[in-house]
Amino acid sequence: MQTRNPIMDDISRVMQGAAGMAQAANDEAKALFRSGVERMIADMDLVKREEFEAIKTLARSALEKAEALELRIAELEAKLGGGETADRRP
Numbered sequence: 001m002q003t004r005n006p007i008m009d010d011i012s013r014v015m016q017g018a019a020g021m022a023q024a025a026n027d028e029a030k031a032l033f034r035s036g037v038e039r040m041i042a043d044m045d046l047v048k049r050e051e052f053e054a055i056k057t058l059a060r061s062a063l064e065k066a067e068a069l070e071l072r073i074a075e076l077e078a079k080l081g082g083g084e085t086a087d088r089r090p
Helices: 006-044 049-081
Strands: none
Touching: none
16 A cells, blocks of 8 residues: 655655746746847848848849840840841941
8 A cells, every 4th residue: 555755745845846946947038048049130220031032033033034134125126127136336
């Protein structure tokens, strides 16, 4: 037959409390570190990944449109006079 040992119960409660406090300290340290890093990034005026990807997409689109326009201009110049532009001077 087992009996409850009050000393072991006390040690168990102390250990559970210590583990809870350690977890809380760990969570608080992570939150503090994260806020420090976020503040540092804000001070450095860095862009967020989402903003970078949006600008990258816009730049890619603009480049594709510019290339399409260059091809169109080359086609029109070829139709006008064998590749010479109208305002070309000797």
